[in-house]
Amino acid sequence: MKLELESVRKSFGGVEVLHGVSLTGEGGQVVAVVGANGAGKSTLIKVLSGAHPLDSGTLLLNGERLALRNPRDGIVQGIRTVYQELSLVPELTVTENMLMGELPKKAGLIDWKAAHQRAQEILDQIGFSGIDPHAKTRQLSVAKQQMVEIAKSLVAEPRILILDEPSAVLAGSDLDALFALVRKLTAGGTLVIYISHRLVEVLELADKIIMMKDGATIAELEPAKTNEDEMIHLMAGRKVDQIYPTRREDFGQALLRVDHLARPGEFEDISLQVRAGEVVGLFGLVGSGRSELAETVFGARRPVGGQINLGGQPLRARTPKAALRRRMALVTEDRGHTGLVLGMSVRDNVILATMKGPLLRMRRASARAAQRIEQLSIKPADCAARPVWQLSGGNQQKVVLAKWLEVAPQVLLLDEPTRGVDMATRIDIYRMVDSLARSGMGILLISSDLTEAIGASDRLLVMREGTMAAELDPASVTEEEVLAYSIGTPT
Numbered sequence: 444m445k446l447e448l449e450s451v452r453k454s455f456g457g458v459e460v461l462h463g464v465s466l467t468g469e470g471g472q473v474v475a476v477v478g479a480n481g482a483g484k485s486t487l488i489k490v491l492s493g494a495h496p497l498d499s500g501t502l503l504l505n506g507e508r509l510a511l512r513n514p515r516d517g518i519v520q521g522i523r524t525v526y527q528e529l530s531l532v533p534e535l536t537v538t539e540n541m542l543m544g545e546l547p548k549k550a551g552l553i554d555w556k557a558a559h560q561r562a563q564e565i566l567d568q569i570g571f572s573g574i575d576p577h578a579k580t581r582q583l584s585v586a587k588q589q590m591v592e593i594a595k596s597l598v599a600e601p602r603i604l605i606l607d608e609p610s611a612v613l614a615g616s617d618l619d620a621l622f623a624l625v626r627k628l629t630a631g632g633t634l635v636i637y638i639s640h641r642l643v644e645v646l647e648l649a650d651k652i653i654m655m656k657d658g659a660t661i662a663e664l665e666p667a668k669t670n671e672d673e674m675i676h677l678m679a680g681r682k683v684d685q686i687y688p689t690r691r692e693d694f695g696q697a698l699l700r701v702d703h704l705a706r707p708g709e710f711e712d713i714s715l716q717v718r719a720g721e722v723v724g725l726f727g728l729v730g731s732g733r734s735e736l737a738e739t740v741f742g743a744r745r746p747v748g749g750q751i752n753l754g755g756q757p758l759r760a761r762t763p764k765a766a767l768r769r770r771m772a773l774v775t776e777d778r779g780h781t782g783l784v785l786g787m788s789v790r791d792n793v794i795l796a797t798m799k800g801p802l803l804r805m806r807r808a809s810a811r812a813a814q815r816i817e818q819l820s821i822k823p824a825d826c827a828a829r830p831v832w833q834l835s836g837g838n839q840q841k842v843v844l845a846k847w848l849e850v851a852p853q854v855l856l857l858d859e860p861t862r863g864v865d866m867a868t869r870i871d872i873y874r875m876v877d878s879l880a881r882s883g884m885g886i887l888l889i890s891s892d893l894t895e896a897i898g899a900s901d902r903l904l905v906m907r908e909g910t911m912a913a914e915l916d917p918a919s920v921t922e923e924e925v926l927a928y929s930i931g932t933p934t
């Protein structure tokens with residue numbers, strides 16, 4: 444099986460986003476597509492899946508020309524896609540989402556028993572743990588939803604499987620399961636197209652790497668003959684000497700103190716401190732309770748017991764509003780639901796949290812937004828008036844960050860701030876976190892990216908199944924040790 448995309452062009456509203464992109468792949472291969480945020484990766488795979496009809500160029504499968512008008516056409520050809528934005532129907536169960544349109548029937552009626560069984564079988568085959576086929580998908584964490592999306596694409600064995608940032612929210616054994624799955628599918632002759640900003644992962648998995656920049660393919664690389672530094676250099680057009688800034692050393696008083704906080708079923712007896720000038724890392728696998736903890740500290744969930752102190756004073760009113768008034772902000776991992784209003788402009792999203800009624804003048808709002816767009820290099824540079832949904836995934840993430848920086852918080856809770864963000868911009872974010880800390884802010888950095896959790900923090904907390912499993916010195920700890928604490932097998 445051979446796939447050939449040639450000279451593909453695609454415009455949105457008169458603006459050309461893909462300028463003649465070409466890509467080839469064969470059954471049994473993993474072809475990785477890498478590039479900075481906004482480079483055009485997702486647009487390219489949407490052309491390939493049928494979600495965006497191409498403007499010009501050709502798409503050949505085994506030498507035959509395909510004209511895909513919609514994703515259905517793609518599916519008929521055996522092309523399955525896991526999009527970057529999750530697309531499950533929240534009110535439906537895991538089984539309904541996975542088997543939508545293909546639910547087994549008996550005597551004209553849906554055979555639910557067989558359906559749940561089939562869904563469970565697929566999940567088990569992949570090795571994704573702890574997902575109940577009967578659960579409504581809205582009850583699942585972002586990571587579990589991602590697993591369901593992947594499982595859904597495997598209901599019929601695909602000829603071509605496209606994965607757009609599948610690993611951004613996975614860690615530990617679930618990430619291993621994903622890799623094993625990719626290897627199994629390619630061994631069976633499937634072509635896997637794999638998009639990721641985690642370059643180490645790409646180097647490990649791919650047979651070849653296609654690099655995109657500004658809507659064009661600029662290089663084809665062989666994993667054995669390149670490395671992370673070279674790839675970042677090619678993508679960003681600049682050399683990086685160091686990914687993480689040096690650790691900070693001078694800390695002030697505790698800005699945030701959490702004592703014995705609990706929400707039964709989510710987490711128990713959690714105590715922690717974040718001092719002025721300090722970046723405290725919080726690592727934990729899916730289900731460890733880290734995001735629930737952050738949301739509770741911020742007031743978006745109600746604790747059952749425990750105290751929170753901010754700047755030495757107890758925080759009694761437990762609402763996000765009260766937290767914001769006391770200058771504590773939370774950057775959430777789920778940008779689509781809690782971070783952004785997708786239909787509103789980038790400018791309005793940036794000033795949303797600080798807006799005090801209609802009084803904030805347009806001109807000032809525009810100036811504030813323009814400054815953040817530049818600071819975080821949000822692309823395209825003229826995006827201020829555009830609705831956020833038009834931005835690429837990583838750039839949406841930067842808008843979330845911009846919005847909370849506007850609050851000028853004293854304590855900043857960052858939940859997966861670099862999810863879906865390209866390496867060069869990640870480095871910028873680490874620099875920014877560093878300079879915020881050095882200016883006296885206290886930062887809690889929640890991450891399921893082990894390298895990041897260790898590299899960017901001054902002190903590292905590890906959560907496991909709702910409890911605080913360890914406090915470690917990131918300067919001397921290894922990835923294996925941290926992982927062992929997070930799964931409960933420290934030696």
Ligand SMILES: Nc1ncnc2c1ncn2[C@@H]1O[C@H](COP(=O)(O)OP(=O)(O)OP(=O)(O)O)[C@@H](O)[C@H]1O
Pocket residue numbers: 455460478479480481482483484485486487527822823833834835836837838863865
């Ligand atoms: N529907 C749309 N309307 C207008 N512009 C769009 C649309 N979809 C994408 N774009 C623009 O196309 C460009 C490429 O976006 P794309 O989502 O393909 O980037 P990407 O490489 O996937 O980035 P990321 O790593 O952030 O996911 C961006 O500038 C984006 O704003």
Ligand SMILES: [Mg+2]
Pocket residue numbers: 484485486527607835836837
């Ligand atoms: Mg994308």
